[in-house]
Amino acid sequence: MKLHRMVLGLIAIGAAAAILAHAQGGAGVTEAMLLNPPADSWPTLNGDYSARRFSKLKVINDTNVQFLSLDWEARVTGGTPADATPGMRLGNVRVAGSPLVVNGMVYFTANDNAWAMDARTGRVMWHWYRESLGNEPVTSNKGFGMYGNWLYFITRDNYLVSLDATSGAQRWIVPVADPKQYYFSTMAPIIIKNHVIVGTGGDSLDLSGFLQARDPETGEIQWTHYNTPRAGEPGFDTWPNEYAAAHGGGGAWVQGAYDPELNLYYYGTANPNPVYAPQSRAGDDLYTSSIIAVNPDTGKMAWYYQASPHDTHDWDAACDTVLIDGTIDGKPRKLLAQASRNGLFFVLDRTDGKEIVATPFVDNQNWFKGVDADGEPIVNLEKQPSLGGSLVWPNAGSATNWPPPSFSPMTGLFYVGEGEGYGVFYLTDTDEHPEGYAGIESALGEGPGAIKALDYRTGKVVWRHNWPEGGGAIGMLSTAGNLLFAGNNDKLIAFNSRTGKILWHAGLTGGPNAPITYMLDGKQHVFVFAGDTAYNFVLNISAPAPHAKKK
Amino acid sequence: MKHQVSILLTAALSVMAIALALRAQAQAPTQTQSQPPQTQAPAQTPAPAAQEPAMAQPNPAAAAGTQVTVSATPAAIRQSGEDPEAVARGAAAYASAGCGSCHGAAARGTGTGPDLVRSPLVEDDTKGELIGPVLSQPHPKGGQKPDLTDQQISDIAAWLRVQVYGAAMRDTYQYLDIVVGDPQKGEAFFNGAGKCNTCHSVTGDLAGIGSKYAPPQLQGLWISGGANARFGRGGRGRFTANGGMLADTAPPNITPSTITITVTLADGQKFTGVPVSVDDFDVAFRDMSGAYHSFERHGEWPKIEIHNPLEAHWELLKHLTDDEMHNVTAYLVTLK
Numbered sequence: 001m002k003l004h005r006m007v008l009g010l011i012a013i014g015a016a017a018a019i020l021a022h023a024q025g026g027a028g029v030t031e032a033m034l035l036n037p038p039a040d041s042w043p044t045l046n047g048d049y050s051a052r053r054f055s056k057l058k059v060i061n062d063t064n065v066q067f068l069s070l071d072w073e074a075r076v077t078g079g080t081p082a083d084a085t086p087g088m089r090l091g092n093v094r095v096a097g098s099p100l101v102v103n104g105m106v107y108f109t110a111n112d113n114a115w116a117m118d119a120r121t122g123r124v125m126w127h128w129y130r131e132s133l134g135n136e137p138v139t140s141n142k143g144f145g146m147y148g149n150w151l152y153f154i155t156r157d158n159y160l161v162s163l164d165a166t167s168g169a170q171r172w173i174v175p176v177a178d179p180k181q182y183y184f185s186t187m188a189p190i191i192i193k194n195h196v197i198v199g200t201g202g203d204s205l206d207l208s209g210f211l212q213a214r215d216p217e218t219g220e221i222q223w224t225h226y227n228t229p230r231a232g233e234p235g236f237d238t239w240p241n242e243y244a245a246a247h248g249g250g251g252a253w254v255q256g257a258y259d260p261e262l263n264l265y266y267y268g269t270a271n272p273n274p275v276y277a278p279q280s281r282a283g284d285d286l287y288t289s290s291i292i293a294v295n296p297d298t299g300k301m302a303w304y305y306q307a308s309p310h311d312t313h314d315w316d317a318a319c320d321t322v323l324i325d326g327t328i329d330g331k332p333r334k335l336l337a338q339a340s341r342n343g344l345f346f347v348l349d350r351t352d353g354k355e356i357v358a359t360p361f362v363d364n365q366n367w368f369k370g371v372d373a374d375g376e377p378i379v380n381l382e383k384q385p386s387l388g389g390s391l392v393w394p395n396a397g398s399a400t401n402w403p404p405p406s407f408s409p410m411t412g413l414f415y416v417g418e419g420e421g422y423g424v425f426y427l428t429d430t431d432e433h434p435e436g437y438a439g440i441e442s443a444l445g446e447g448p449g450a451i452k453a454l455d456y457r458t459g460k461v462v463w464r465h466n467w468p469e470g471g472g473a474i475g476m477l478s479t480a481g482n483l484l485f486a487g488n489n490d491k492l493i494a495f496n497s498r499t500g501k502i503l504w505h506a507g508l509t510g511g512p513n514a515p516i517t518y519m520l521d522g523k524q525h526v527f528v529f530a531g532d533t534a535y536n537f538v539l540n541i542s543a544p545a546p547h548a549k550k551k
Numbered sequence: 552m553k554h555q556v557s558i559l560l561t562a563a564l565s566v567m568a569i570a571l572a573l574r575a576q577a578q579a580p581t582q583t584q585s586q587p588p589q590t591q592a593p594a595q596t597p598a599p600a601a602q603e604p605a606m607a608q609p610n611p612a613a614a615a616g617t618q619v620t621v622s623a624t625p626a627a628i629r630q631s632g633e634d635p636e637a638v639a640r641g642a643a644a645y646a647s648a649g650c651g652s653c654h655g656a657a658a659r660g661t662g663t664g665p666d667l668v669r670s671p672l673v674e675d676d677t678k679g680e681l682i683g684p685v686l687s688q689p690h691p692k693g694g695q696k697p698d699l700t701d702q703q704i705s706d707i708a709a710w711l712r713v714q715v716y717g718a719a720m721r722d723t724y725q726y727l728d729i730v731v732g733d734p735q736k737g738e739a740f741f742n743g744a745g746k747c748n749t750c751h752s753v754t755g756d757l758a759g760i761g762s763k764y765a766p767p768q769l770q771g772l773w774i775s776g777g778a779n780a781r782f783g784r785g786g787r788g789r790f791t792a793n794g795g796m797l798a799d800t801a802p803p804n805i806t807p808s809t810i811t812i813t814v815t816l817a818d819g820q821k822f823t824g825v826p827v828s829v830d831d832f833d834v835a836f837r838d839m840s841g842a843y844h845s846f847e848r849h850g851e852w853p854k855i856e857i858h859n860p861l862e863a864h865w866e867l868l869k870h871l872t873d874d875e876m877h878n879v880t881a882y883l884v885t886l887k
Contacts, residue, residue: 387729389729436718436719
């Protein structure tokens with residue numbers, strides 16, 4: 001009887017808390033929350049501004065993860081019932097980016113679709129859909145940014161959309177770039193103070209990629225930062241002429257990271273254009289394939305580091321820029337790390353962009369000739385695409401890619417999913433004014449990949465797990481429970497983050513995206529999407545009831 | 552007692568769920584909101600002007616007097632959905648009207664006239680509605696109305712759209728002549744440093760290979776051993792042999808390039824076949840009779856050995872120079 005009353009009481013409290021949480025949905029995401037995300041939220045793509053994808057939660061840990069079990073799964077369908085046109089069949093969606101979790105609701109996107117889902121039940125609360133006007137078959141929209149009770153995402157045809165998180169109602173939709181010019185967009189917007197920062201690119205037809213800040217209330221432009229310089233601007237002398245620079249590519253399509261103390265926003269830029277043909281853009285082609293720091297209030301660049309000078313292999317530096325507060329030679333340092341598509345691991349001083357580490361993380365590469373006086377890679381120009389073909393390791397699909405790596409401050413290890421492979425790069429447009437890709441890459445050899453755990457101070461491999469099959473770039477999550485979550489083929493796997501030992505796995509209906517974790521009703525959840533299906537895992541052991549007082 | 556609690560719990564949760572559902576319904580009257588953009592109809596909404604840095608700029612990369620020779624490929628014309636005859640007429644009209652003297656033979660611009668392929672006006676055009684008005688009025692530079700019929704204007708617009716499509720859509724690209732190597736040196740490498748002749752023979756498995764494949768395919772096939780294209784491995788080292796259909800019981804077709812697997816169980820039972828999938832938790836394969844098997848993996852068991860006959864190619868390619876690759880290709884092309 002006593003128990004009975006207690007449980008009833010708990011239910012009442014739980015119900016009240018739940019109703020309160022919903023009633024307070026209006027409060028949504030605050031600046032303070034973005035600076036210091038509460039344990040019961042995942043308010044940005046990578047969990048916080050650092051892009052480490054590290055959670056302090058340790059309810060689930062290396063001693064109990066074997067009891068991790070399915071709480072619920074839920075499948076979403078894209079498009080509308082009336083939409084039977086090719087390209088967006090019902091159910092034919094892939095949730096590529098990590099969802100946001102705020103006030104017990106999960107928010108996520110897939111291309112032209114967006115959803116809110118009850119984190120407790122998997123129930124779809126609303127679904128927004130709009131048919132794209134673009135012609136790029138992009139399938140990897142990275143998701144939402146959130147501020148207050150407003151959600152922001154960019155469609156593949158470059159419209160920035162603001163939705164009401166409660167109802168899914170569209171507040172406004174504004175064009176960022178013209179899809180007919182072959183601009184396309186996939187980046188999850190990042191909210192910094194009163195700026196909604198989005199980027200766009202698309203490398204099919206020699207555009208000028210840019211980053212833009214928009215007003216969170218109106219969607220109006222606050223500033224635009226082109227990733228290639230205009231005449232007279234610094235870096236302009238790395239292009240032969242204004243025309244080449246203005247059509248030089250360098251999109252912005254991966255969410256970066258933000259250091260509030262330095263007030264700098266960091267991101268990696270895409271490859272230059274024309275993609276494979278070098279002849280019309282002699283020079284380093286700044287600021288393409290670069291890591292850039294900009295002031296989020298003005299869009300002014302503070303520093304840059306070029307990961308692939310004069311790239312001709314589609315090696316975007318558009319991979320996560322992970323902020324690490326670490327120690328180098330006994331001195332505390334503000335660092336930024338990136339495992340880049342060209343196969344190099346970079347560690348920079350994020351106050352000034354100075355190189356500390358630039359070393360291959362792949363087993364095989366044949367273009368890197370060391371670093372120059374500025375600490376930037378020296379490229380073997382003989383490996384540029386050619387008529388007869390140039391055999392290059394890694395290939396254009398790359399050593400790694402946008403699926404996010406993870407850094408654990410607990411282990412000091414940077415985890416990256418990598419793939420070994422080569423491609424043959426042919427020039428197909430020998431005109432002195434080539435356009436578009438202007439070449440063909442034949443990616444004939446893709447070997448199996450590995451997870452590598454790198455010492456952030458040196459880039460040295462501390463442990464690696466070779467996949468029997470599959471691999472390549474993998475979205476990851478590390479936690480203070482000494483766990484690393486990652487996917488291989490159709491499995492979600494938990495590793496001991498110090499040793500690389502496999503501790504748990506679950507078979508899903510497809511390859512998982514980057515997992516997230518959060519507390520809800522006193523339980524730690526691990527949440528992941530595989531294609532169109534959400535999986536929510538909790539510990540299936542008799543832990544104390546979440547609201548129970550200890551006796 | 553326990554039972555009672557769980558019933559109460561269920562009831563309470565149901566009430567909550569109903570309340571939440573009702574609330575959700577009130578908030579989102581339509582579960583699926585198919586909303587075309589309300590604020591702008593994008594067809595009439597130009598992109599922000601900031602995205603157009605180059606409309607009226609001459610293209611210095613194509614200096615005056617340079618003969619621009621590239622043009623959209625037949626695949627581009629086919630895939631673009633434009634009427635091929637209109638495109639052909641448009642090419643002729645573009646040339647005869649003298650557009651190329653400033654805009655270049657392939658409309659990519661010259662020192663005196665802008666690139667039309669990268670022109671937003673051309674890119675945004677769908678049926679001549681933007682290009683047409685420009686061509687039916689005095690030319691912005693020349694002051695004279697081009698001597699073109701409405702049909703010619705429409706045809707030129709179609710041809711221009713194909714130029715845009717052909718540049719942007721890389722699946723329409725064509726290889727140029729990729730045979731740039733020295734066949735004698737290729738033969739020497741084949742029989743010498745490359746050790747190709749330890750497994751292959753130009754009068755045996757490679758006889759007539761130069762007639763069977765176009766050079767780009769031939770080069771891809773010989774360096775990879777056909778790894779991705781036909782046998783064993785797919786992207787990121789995936790096994791693609793046969794597949795997982797239980798009903799498919801045909802014996803596997805074993806070629807010299809086929810990846811095979813040997814699986815030994817703890818009780819000594821041993822299987823040989825082709826892998827369907829292998830990960831850290833289970834292994835699936837077809838044995839030589841075609842029968843499908845799968846086993847869970849626990850620690851060392853079952854023992855798995857993968858035999859990849861293409862390992863030698865993989866190792867070779869880590870050190871193969873481009874000259875060596877081109878030379879061997881030039882040699883193999885001669886094996887008619």
